[in-house]
Amino acid sequence: MTLLFRFVLFSLAFVGLASAQNAPRKTALPIPVDRIVAVVNDEVITLQELRARLDSAMHQLQGQGTALPPRDVLEKQMLERMVMDKVQLQFARDTGLRVDDGQLDQALQRIAATNKLSLAQFRTALERDGIPFASFREEVRAEMIVARLRDREVDSKLFISEGEIDNYLTGSSEKGTAANEEYQLAHILLRAPESASPEQIQKLRAKAEQVLERLRKGDDFAQLAASYSDAPDALKGGDLGWRPLERMPAMFAETATRLKAGEVSPVLRSSNGFHLIKLIAKRGGGALPAIQQTHARHILIKVNEVTSEVEARHKIASLIERIRNGESFAELARLFSNDGSAAKGGDLGWIYPGDTVPEFERAMDLLAPGDLSPPVQSPFGFHLIEVLERRVQDVSSERQRAAARQVLRERKRDEAYQDWLRQARDRAYVELRLEER
Numbered sequence: 001m002t003l004l005f006r007f008v009l010f011s012l013a014f015v016g017l018a019s020a021q022n023a024p025r026k027t028a029l030p031i032p033v034d035r036i037v038a039v040v041n042d043e044v045i046t047l048q049e050l051r052a053r054l055d056s057a058m059h060q061l062q063g064q065g066t067a068l069p070p071r072d073v074l075e076k077q078m079l080e081r082m083v084m085d086k087v088q089l090q091f092a093r094d095t096g097l098r099v100d101d102g103q104l105d106q107a108l109q110r111i112a113a114t115n116k117l118s119l120a121q122f123r124t125a126l127e128r129d130g131i132p133f134a135s136f137r138e139e140v141r142a143e144m145i146v147a148r149l150r151d152r153e154v155d156s157k158l159f160i161s162e163g164e165i166d167n168y169l170t171g172s173s174e175k176g177t178a179a180n181e182e183y184q185l186a187h188i189l190l191r192a193p194e195s196a197s198p199e200q201i202q203k204l205r206a207k208a209e210q211v212l213e214r215l216r217k218g219d220d221f222a223q224l225a226a227s228y229s230d231a232p233d234a235l236k237g238g239d240l241g242w243r244p245l246e247r248m249p250a251m252f253a254e255t256a257t258r259l260k261a262g263e264v265s266p267v268l269r270s271s272n273g274f275h276l277i278k279l280i281a282k283r284g285g286g287a288l289p290a291i292q293q294t295h296a297r298h299i300l301i302k303v304n305e306v307t308s309e310v311e312a313r314h315k316i317a318s319l320i321e322r323i324r325n326g327e328s329f330a331e332l333a334r335l336f337s338n339d340g341s342a343a344k345g346g347d348l349g350w351i352y353p354g355d356t357v358p359e360f361e362r363a364m365d366l367l368a369p370g371d372l373s374p375p376v377q378s379p380f381g382f383h384l385i386e387v388l389e390r391r392v393q394d395v396s397s398e399r400q401r402a403a404a405r406q407v408l409r410e411r412k413r414d415e416a417y418q419d420w421l422r423q424a425r426d427r428a429y430v431e432l433r434l435e436e437r
Contacts, residue, residue, distance in 0.1 A: 049082070184242050187240055
């Protein structure tokens with residue numbers, strides 16, 4: 001038992017004991033105190049934390065117009081979601097994944113700018129809505145950590161064979177203009193444990209069939225998703241948003257084409273558990289769009305046994321300052337960049353979607369031509385990126401294969417991430433105490 005766990009247990013017990021000793025004997029009414037509702041490895045989740053997250057989720061669902069599930073059902077769903085969050089954040093912490101205050105401040109400034117506010121105005125707006133800025137700040141940090149964890153543990157390890165690309169391109173040419181259709185789907189996942197017994201699988205399938213029966217009787221899909229789904233989008237009513245077929249897992253794409261708007265699929269089985277898919281709407285068709293290319297250059301400072309993360313970030317920041325003071329980007333790239341493009345002044349040429357790692361591509365896509373990025377961290381180190389120009393161009397045969405590879409990665413990533421989550425959850429020590437009253 002860790003020091004943190006002993007301290008929390010002692011603190012809660014002490015509060016209860018002190019309350020009992022100080023209460024008038026003739027009115028021995030129970031005094032509500034906080035308590036532990038889950039233990040996740042060396043950390044705990046308390047009832048107050050659960051209730052705060054639950055109130056926020058219920059507010060979100062009401063804002064979406066979703067009928068609220070019974071509070072006790074949503075409470076169990078939220079507790080499992082908090083457990084999964086802790087499992088991921090603990091794994092990130094234990095493997096050295098961090099988001100420092102500088103990176104977090106840049107993300108918050110981008111969020112504020114997206115809302116057309118300064119950071120100070122955005123903070124005021126949050127607090128006016130009853131959202132403490134410190135809490136929001138830490139939620140954004142946690143989301144950034146989880147996104148980087150997913151990039152590192154799942155996205156970067158996906159493998160696409162040449163045969164898969166051949167099959168995809170053949171299938172796309174046969175589908176013709178239908179390949180540009182988009183589908184809005186909603187999704188319910190009942191996740192199976194990694195080493196589930198046949199009895200557990202059968203019980204989970206029966207539960208999925210019960211949910212399907214309720215849907216066929218007219219129950220609200222969003223409400224049932226919030227009540228039962230183990231997918232990350234559960235509290236959005238299971239809504240996956242608009243996606244073209246090629247950006248869906250293969251099973252979803254295959255199912256979507258057979259459904260009419262408003263219809264729900266039969267129970268579908270995957271390695272992660274059981275799924276229900278609803279087609280909300282369909283749109284599009286026609287000619288496939290051309291692909292946007294970005295002409296960019298960069299400077300890379302690698303993090304290694306010689307250069308620490310702090311030193312690499314500091315060096316990139318100093319190079320940004322020198323460029324803004326008039327020094328040549330190309331010359332500084334030749335002198336300092338740890339990338340093969342250094343000899344060309346950091347010039348990467350024309351870049352297609354999917355050519356770079358996700359962190360680099362996301363940062364590059366936010367820049368207008370002529371803009372310099374802030375320091376961008378990737379698995380390689382820290383980058384300084386400048387976008388030189390953009391163009392839209394038809395795709396050559398070689399680039400079609402590159403685009404197909406990216407599409408197939410998108411198809412695989414959701415299922416691979418769910419599989420990784422299931423394994424991480426099963427490896428963790430989790431003790432649920434919600435039922436202990």
